[in-house]
Amino acid sequence: MQETASSLVRGIQDFQNHQRWFEFYQRYGPLIRSILAQRGFKGSELDDAAQDVYLSMLATIERFKYNRGRGTFRSWLSRITHRTAKKYRERHESDDHEFPVDPQ
Numbered sequence: 001m002q003e004t005a006s007s008l009v010r011g012i013q014d015f016q017n018h019q020r021w022f023e024f025y026q027r028y029g030p031l032i033r034s035i036l037a038q039r040g041f042k043g044s045e046l047d048d049a050a051q052d053v054y055l056s057m058l059a060t061i062e063r064f065k066y067n068r069g070r071g072t073f074r075s076w077l078s079r080i081t082h083r084t085a086k087k088y089r090e091r092h093e094s095d096d097h098e099f100p101v102d103p104q
Helices: 006-012 018-038 043-061 073-098
Strands: none
Touching: 006 018, 018 043, 018 073, 043 073
């Protein structure tokens, strides 16, 4: 397992740091997609859920304080991914029930 450099975390806290974001995507994109796939996401649904994970992460990364004693960045990202996957499923399950098909 690769340890996250605190410089990478600081780098992605700057939304304009495209190099660090590219590095983040290369390093952690497969983890995010793997977690989502394990939860049954496939194809375009997996892509959409992954996008939601990035948006959730963007909403909280500025406040993230990298403290190895409190846990790893990877575990923080995993929790966000699991939570976002659950919310995605709940949101889309309710969408399925909003417009019942008329059997006629």
